[in-house]
Amino acid sequence: MLGVIVNVAVIVVxxxxxxxxxxxxxxxxxxxxxxxxxxxxxxxxxxxxxxxxVGTAGKFNSLLLVLSFVIGGFIGSKLKIEYHIKKASGYxxxxxxxxxxxxxxxxxFVNGTIIFCVGALLIMGCIDAAxxxxxxxxxxxxxxxxxxxxxxxxxxxxxxxxxxxxxxVQTVFVLLAELISPYLTPAFYTQLAxxxxxxxxxxxxxxxxxxxxxxxxxxxAILGALVxxxx
Numbered sequence: 001m002l003g004v005i006v007n008v009a010v011i012v013v014x015x016x017x018x019x020x021x022x023x024x025x026x027x028x029x030x031x032x033x034x035x036x037x038x039x040x041x042x043x044x045x046x047x048x049x050x051x052x053x054v055g056t057a058g059k060f061n062s063l064l065l066v067l068s069f070v071i072g073g074f075i076g077s078k079l080k081i082e083y084h085i086k087k088a089s090g091y092x093x094x095x096x097x098x099x100x101x102x103x104x105x106x107x108x109f110v111n112g113t114i115i116f117c118v119g120a121l122l123i124m125g126c127i128d129a130a131x132x133x134x135x136x137x138x139x140x141x142x143x144x145x146x147x148x149x150x151x152x153x154x155x156x157x158x159x160x161x162x163x164x165x166x167x168x169v170q171t172v173f174v175l176l177a178e179l180i181s182p183y184l185t186p187a188f189y190t191q192l193a194x195x196x197x198x199x200x201x202x203x204x205x206x207x208x209x210x211x212x213x214x215x216x217x218x219x220x221a222i223l224g225a226l227v228x229x230x231x
Contacts, residue, residue, distance in 0.1 A: 003137030038208020048197030068224025108155020112162030130177030
């Protein structure tokens with residue numbers, strides 16, 4: 001659990017640091033920071049997908065990737081995942097703040113949650129952490145800390161609330177690591193890396209305001225990596 005606690009603590013501390021320095025940033029600086037974060041996310045996504053084509057398990061399944069997002073997006077849109085996440089986070093934010101832009105902060109929560117919780121690094125880090133190796137989760141904590149500083153510049157403290165799903169998701173994977181790790185194949189990790197990379201590209205497009213995409217509605221696409229266990 002040490003890796004999970006460190007990851008959560010880094011996000012909170014760096015988020016608070018970002019809030020402190022936020023008052024020194026004008027709107028132009030915030031816009032440039034968000035564009036820089038968006039382009040970086042897209043670059044990371046492309047890198048993850050490219051890496052998933054040269055692994056020892058072979059390249060990711062392109063058809064499975066497409067079907068994961070098409071079917072996952074259909075299910076997510078029918079369930080209105082993004083709407084319900086924003087509604088729930090907005091309700092919580094209103095309880096603690098009357099003056100902030102609730103919709104903007106709820107969007108920060110959604111984007112932060114996806115950035116921090118989607119990707120192979122989280123699962124592999126949690127599995128390693130269960131055996132006492134925290135290297136991957138410490139690396140993830142550093143990346144998350146740098147990211148949340150930029151996110152709070154635009155979205156305010158709503159982005160920091162993403163530590164709640166981060167703590168829940170990582171705790172679950174750490175506790176279940178010994179149970180599930182024997183069944184996770186290299187093909188699963190390869191497919192997960194490709195799906196996670198695609199999510200990073202979508203987030204990058206959103207954050208940089210290049211294109212508004214309902215990324216949260218596509219979250220069921222992550223389950224597509226499980227199909228790689230049987231093909």
